Amino acid sequence: MRTYQGSCHCGAVTFEVDADLSKLGDCNCSICTKKGSVHHRVSEDRFRLLTGTETLKAYQFNKRVASHFFCQNCGIHTYSHPRTAPDMFNVNVRCLDNFDLRKAEYIMTTFDGQNWEAAFGTMHQK
Secondary structure (H helix, E strand, O other): OEEEEEEOOOOOOEEEEEEOOOEEEEEOOHHHHHHOOOEEEEEHHHEEEEEOOOOEEEEOOOOOOOEEEEEOOOOOEEEEEOOOOOOEEEEEHHHEOOOOOOOOOOEEEEEOHHHHHHHHHHHOOO
């Protein structure tokens, strides 16, 4: 595990995350598909928002439990709280400043976000 720094495009939102990025997630739900994020889920104690609380805006839809956070200045999605685990952080690894997705070695897990509850239950039975 190592500490990564992350930010939005304009730099108003900055954060740190302690993570082992050997396993990443690709979700096919409507919002993840449109924003093109790649996720890594961490617990609350492994995520630190450093700057930008006043710049972050939360977007919610459907059941209004999940919160998708983006910078109001540049529009970049940095992280979310998934509805099945609202105390967790789904970090958009494309926002990590010192991590190159194209060069890293990782296992990409596809998550069926179009069928969220069923997929989440199956994922945790394995």
